[in-house]
Amino acid sequence: MKTLWYQAGGGRIVGCVTATSASPLSPATGAPPVAAGRPALGPLGLFTVLLGASLPLIDFFIVNVALPSIDRDLAAGPALLELVVAGYGLSYAVLLVLGGRLGDLFGRRRLFLAGMTAFGLTSLACGLAPDAWTLVGARVAQGAAAALMLPQVLATIHSSTEGVRRARALSLYGATAGLSMVTGQILGGVLVAADLAGSGWRAVFLVNVPVAVAGLLLALRTVPETRSDRPAPVDVAGTLLLALALTTLLAPLTEGRAAGWPPWTWVSLAVFPFAAVAFWRVERRLDRRGGTPLVPPSLLDLVSLRRGLVLLLPLCMGFGGFMFVIAVALQQGLGLGAIASGLALVPMAVAFFGASLAGPRLVRRWGTRVVTAGGLIQGLGIGLLAVTVRHAWPDLSVGILLPGMALAGLGQGLQLPVLFRLILSEVPGERAGVGSGVMVTTQQASLALGVATLGSLYLGLAASAPDAALPATLLVQLAMVALTTLLSLRLPRSAG
Incomplete structure (x- = not known):
């Protein structure tokens, strides 16, 4: 028998419980305490934060x-439709580290509570938007709410x-992150086709x-x-x-x-x-002065974090671009329904x-050779899809x-969860928030870059050669998969 002190609320000690060494429980969470003076996250608490993590990625x-459907209902046009996607992704990526x-x-x-509340309210605003510009504004606000909530999960x-x-x-x-990205489009198709109460x-x-x-x-x-x-106080200049x-x-x-690539786009890129x-x-x-920057460069001294982030960039670029392109190709290119x-995408999920x-x-x-194996399997799946589509x-x-879908999903499932675990394996507890923010910002920015680059490539090719657009885009993604597979060989063998 032993007495275990536990915490609640803002970390204040509020009581104790006596339990056997075989089955100590934290009354606040229903889980074993992590360490003396630290709160524990129980199974239901883990489910709750993973639920919070899934919402921004699904959306x-x-x-x-x-x-x-949005285009038909709101007469949005291509530029505003891009903003519906990009406005969310941009505000989400920009504010993640700050969150x-x-x-x-x-x-x-x-x-987490504030972000969840804001996400629910901004989702309601999106669903009730009377015109395209209102929808864009609500999507930007929704992305900001997601940026407040998601870093708290990790x-x-x-x-x-x-x-x-x-x-x-x-x-x-x-696993939740990857499944959310795949099932988001499946769920979207079901909801649009169901037309619940004419919504x-x-x-x-x-x-x-x-x-x-x-x-x-x-x-x-x-x-x-x-x-x-x-x-530490917020680094305003860095933010x-x-x-x-x-x-x-x-x-x-x-x-x-x-x-149409107006001058502001080139000025911005410059x-x-x-x-x-x-x-x-x-x-x-x-x-160097001993302050607390928004993204401490010393954090990149952690080998697992630095090498993991480098690999995460092409992996998520390819993933984000693929999901966008396959949705457009199947609906607009082939005329399939939602x-x-x-x-x-069900076999992939x-x-x-x-x-x-x-x-x-x-x-x-x-160890992390599982990531390498996943890259090889994913490459086989993407290559098979390219050949299948071409013929x-x-x-x-x-x-x-x-x-091809099943092999691509199998490979991604062997990469993404392991990579997330590896990136955070050496981050100290007091830097958990900023470490999580840096990782998720890299993930989100990469997803947005993938949509922008592979999406633009596909849409540009589809206008002149619709039969070659999807295979060519898949081959570019295959090159990204090859890069991630090579980079995986430099990862530390242990995933932490």
């Missing part, structure tokens, strides 16, 4: 299959779990509202409060420069093609390298889920695409 992709820092400063549970996991429980939780986060495309946003309410009620009871032991750098890169790439260099110099100077284009479940056991035996176009069907 990045759920819109893809709803775009034709992580605010969680370190004010408490991650508090920011930071909470990192700060309230240890050892095997942390490894399992991070693997589940990776049409609006259902893809309104469905978030009851989920957010449920998440709030669960979080109030099951998610412990954590924060940095040494909270503004990072926002400038990401905006000047992502805005012209996502909006340029639809807008400003990007100067903004990026200025950001890095300001952060490095502040770090349901059929969503069903085409099922294979990803299976690989995610097997991943932890495989990692214990083979079967325009007589494609869900059945013909199934083998």
Whole structure:
């Protein structure tokens, strides 16, 4: 028998419990305490934060299959449709690191609750938008809410779990992230086709509202409060420069093609390298002076984080671009409905889920070589899809695409969860918020870059050679997969 002190709320000791050494429990969360004086995240709390993690990622992709319906209903046009996607992704990416820092400063549970509330309200605003510009504004606000909520998920996991429980939780986060990206488009297709109560495309946003309410009620009871032991003030200069750098890169790439590449897009791209260099110099100077920069350059001294982020960039670029292109190609190129284009992704989702479940056991035996194997399998799947599309176009069907989709999903499921776990494996607890913010910002910016680059490539080719557009785009993604596979050989053998 032993007495265990536990925490709740803002970290204040509020009581104790006596338990046997075989089954100690934290009354606040229903889980074993992590360490003396630290709150623990129980199974229901983990489910709650993973639910919060799934919402922003689902919403990045759920819109893809709803775009034709939005265009018909709101007469949006190509430029505004791009903004519906890009506005969300841009505000989301720009504010993620700041969201992580605010969680370190004010408490991650508090920011998670605030972000969940804001996400539900902005989803309601999207679903009720009377015109295209209102929808764009609501999507920008929705992205900002997501940036407030999502970094708290990983930071909470990192700060309230240890050892095997942390490894399992991070693997589940990776599985949730990947499945959310795939199932977002499947769910979008089902909701648009179902036309619930005549809501049409609006259902893809309104469905978030009851989920957010449920998440709030669960979080109030099951998610412990954590924060940095040494909270630091917000790095205003670093925040503004990072926002400038990401905006000047992502805005012209996502909006340029639809807008006809006006002068502002080229000016913006020219400003990007100067903004990026200025950001890095300001952060490095502040770090050397003993301050607390928004993105501490010393954080990149962690080999697992640095090499993992380098690999995450092409992996998520390819993933984001593929999901966007396949939705457009199946609906606009082949005239398939929302349901059929969503069903085409089911084999990918099922294979990803299976690989995610097997991943932890495989990692214990083979380490990060599982990521290399995943890259090879994904490459085989993408290559098979390219060959299938090239020879079967325009007589494609869900059945013909199934083998390639399943292999691609299997490979991605062996990569993404392991990579998330590896990137955060060496990040100290007091930097959990900023470490999570940096990783998720890289992921989100890469997804947006993939949509912008591969999407622009496909749409440009589709105008002149519709039968060659999708195979050519898939071959470019295959080159990205080859790059990720090579980069995986430089990862530390252990995933933490």
